[in-house]
Amino acid sequence: MTTDNPRLPIRAPRGTELSAKSWQTEAPLRMLMNNLDPENAERPEDLVVYGGTGKAARNWASYDALVRTLRDLEDDETMLVQSGKPVGVMRTHEWAPRVLIANSNLVPDWANWEEFRRLEDLGLTMYGQMTAGSWIYIGTQGILQGTFETFAAVADKLQREGRVPAGSTGGATTAGTLAGTITVTAGLGGMGGAQPLAVTMNDGVVICIECDQSRITRRIEHRFLDVQAASLEEAVTMAVAARDERRPLSIGVLGNASVMLPELLETRAPIDIVTDQTSAHDPLFYLPAGTAFEDWVAEREADPVGFTKRAQESMATHVRAMVEFQDRGAEVFDYGNSIRDEARKGGYDRAFEFPGFVPAYIRPLFCEGKGPFRWAALSGDPADIAATDRAILELFPDNERLHKWITMAAERVAFQGLPARICWLGYGERHLAGLKFNEMVASGELTAPIVIGRDHLDCGSVASPYRETEAMRDGSDAIADWPLLNALVNTASGASWVSIHHGGGVGMGRSIHAGQVCVADGTELAARKIERVLTNDPGMGVIRHVDAGYEEAAEVANARGVRIPMEG
Numbered sequence: 001m002t003t004d005n006p007r008l009p010i011r012a013p014r015g016t017e018l019s020a021k022s023w024q025t026e027a028p029l030r031m032l033m034n035n036l037d038p039e040n041a042e043r044p045e046d047l048v049v050y051g052g053t054g055k056a057a058r059n060w061a062s063y064d065a066l067v068r069t070l071r072d073l074e075d076d077e078t079m080l081v082q083s084g085k086p087v088g089v090m091r092t093h094e095w096a097p098r099v100l101i102a103n104s105n106l107v108p109d110w111a112n113w114e115e116f117r118r119l120e121d122l123g124l125t126m127y128g129q130m131t132a133g134s135w136i137y138i139g140t141q142g143i144l145q146g147t148f149e150t151f152a153a154v155a156d157k158l159q160r161e162g163r164v165p166a167g168s169t170g171g172a173t174t175a176g177t178l179a180g181t182i183t184v185t186a187g188l189g190g191m192g193g194a195q196p197l198a199v200t201m202n203d204g205v206v207i208c209i210e211c212d213q214s215r216i217t218r219r220i221e222h223r224f225l226d227v228q229a230a231s232l233e234e235a236v237t238m239a240v241a242a243r244d245e246r247r248p249l250s251i252g253v254l255g256n257a258s259v260m261l262p263e264l265l266e267t268r269a270p271i272d273i274v275t276d277q278t279s280a281h282d283p284l285f286y287l288p289a290g291t292a293f294e295d296w297v298a299e300r301e302a303d304p305v306g307f308t309k310r311a312q313e314s315m316a317t318h319v320r321a322m323v324e325f326q327d328r329g330a331e332v333f334d335y336g337n338s339i340r341d342e343a344r345k346g347g348y349d350r351a352f353e354f355p356g357f358v359p360a361y362i363r364p365l366f367c368e369g370k371g372p373f374r375w376a377a378l379s380g381d382p383a384d385i386a387a388t389d390r391a392i393l394e395l396f397p398d399n400e401r402l403h404k405w406i407t408m409a410a411e412r413v414a415f416q417g418l419p420a421r422i423c424w425l426g427y428g429e430r431h432l433a434g435l436k437f438n439e440m441v442a443s444g445e446l447t448a449p450i451v452i453g454r455d456h457l458d459c460g461s462v463a464s465p466y467r468e469t470e471a472m473r474d475g476s477d478a479i480a481d482w483p484l485l486n487a488l489v490n491t492a493s494g495a496s497w498v499s500i501h502h503g504g505g506v507g508m509g510r511s512i513h514a515g516q517v518c519v520a521d522g523t524e525l526a527a528r529k530i531e532r533v534l535t536n537d538p539g540m541g542v543i544r545h546v547d548a549g550y551e552e553a554a555e556v557a558n559a560r561g562v563r564i565p566m567e568g
């Protein structure tokens with residue numbers, strides 16, 4: 001793609017002047033552009049937003065047509081988008097979504113990367129990831145919040161089980177906090193770099209092993225990591241001192257996880273929680289023991305097959321140490337990087353003895369219809385997000401975790417593109433927040449409308465057997481009717497745009513997922529739509545988990561009046 005593209009750099013308009021015919025169409029227009037803002041997009045010149053090749057539009061002609069069509073679209077019309085290309089405008093009605101999107105979908109027998117790439121090369125499709133092709137990406141805040149929520153759920157589990165974590169200062173772990181515990185993890189990359197801040201936001205201490213000095217330095221510069229220790233021994237000494245004072249601290253240490261984790265085990269370091277976010281999913285990007293960091297690229301290029309074998313053997317050593325920490329009573333989980341399977345291939349047969357993070361911690365939240373709830377200020381004014389932050393805190397005064405997150409996010413998170421915020425809210429909560437924002441737009445407290453959407457990773461909107469729906473209680477991991485019903489119910493309930501995607505997060509053939517975005521433009525009609533969408537959307541999570549046999553979900557359904565014909 002040319003770098004002299006006259007459209008670049010793309011930046012969503014700010015302020016209250018409309019370039020489309022209403023806020024209901026101005027909002028998708030600004031959010032499409034916002035996804036391609038260089039603050040958000042990894043490669044805007046190729047229309048790539050994030051996640052490998054996740055794109056906002058199929059090609060530049062499609063981008064131009066999307067912009068042109070959104071500017072002309074009436075409030076009783078709907079634009080249809082097929083894998084990043086606007087293919088039709090239909091007369092609908094004012095309750096219908098203004099945009100309906102289907103990205104990257106393939107018939108199951110053809111749903112593999114090879115066929116997808118062939119079709120992509122022919123210009124017939126594009127990869128939409130989750131929020132790239134559905135125009136609701138908000139930068140790395142999403143990763144930080146998800147990681148914060150995962151570690152908070154780890155703390156809850158320890159509390160629920162009444163476990164005194166090994167090596168803690170004694171007494172049960174306080175609810176919702178990692179104070180008095182030490183976590184060990186590895187990998188400070190794009191995703192993994194959120195771990196140190198997520199642990200300290202939960203009051204814990206964490207040692208992060210990373211083999212690339214530049215990654216450690218960058219995380220310290222961005223204030224995601226507090227300090228670097230000169231050696232593993234020093235890291236443990238610092239960690240124990242901080243833990244004993246119940247002082248949050250994140251410590252980076254330069255080294256190889258497959259060497260250092262066994263050392264921690266051998267020296268009986270008092271570790272409570274162990275996970276990993278090295279790029280284990282691709283063995284060429286996992287540094288094997290015995291290879292110097294400086295030789296990594298040359299060695300993997302010279303002999304990819306031999307390198308893969310050595311990386312898998314090192315992962316076997318790494319995972320063996322994780323399992324043995326679990327044997328000693330530590331809380332251990334796989335953080336979505338496939339390290340268990342690579343260790344199995346490397347010859348270790350106990351690799352799957354610890355769970356993935358979704359079944360272990362996130363599923364209980366999904367049972368309550370809890371999941372990511374994000375919003376962006378179309379004004380572009382950070383003061384609008386500050387006002388919504390205050391509103392959320394007032395709306396949910398007793399939710400300590402939410403208060404902790406919002407307060408710290410306001411201090412620590414730099415906005416990328418349009419100012420935005422994310423938090424996790426459950427069934428019965430999301431619509432209250434949406435209605436409050438709509439009122440604030442109507443009263444003029446906010447200077448322009450707010451868009452409210454979410455990642456496709458939510459309680460009732462994704463089928464992804466290697467991640468979100470791994471190990472469902474009734475074995476329904478691969479049933480993809482749920483995300484389709486989710487998209488249909490959001491369409492029927494009045495969302496402003498709705499999307500159905502394939503292959504986000506985990507790749508072709510492995511997931512089907514759906515998203516929705518509502519526009520709080522301050523009108524009475526928007527309030528009625530928001531109330532329905534933000535009730536029914538998380539409601540899908542509750543019914544999906546009731547159907548799969550989770551009692552926690554059945555209790556939520558009973559208590560909060562979710563109607564399920566064959567229950568109760």
Ligand code: NAD
Nearest residue numbers: 187189190191192211256257278279280286287335336337
């Ligand atoms: P990344 O490639 O940006 O970073 C990985 C880091 O691991 C690098 O900094 C690398 O130097 C380091 N590393 C590699 N081998 C090492 C070793 N032996 N010892 C110490 N450090 C080592 O990857 P990322 O974007 O941070 O993602 C990390 C992993 O998480 C990936 O496997 C990714 O697929 C997975 N992931 C998980 C989720 C989730 O839902 N939890 C979502 C997306 C991705």
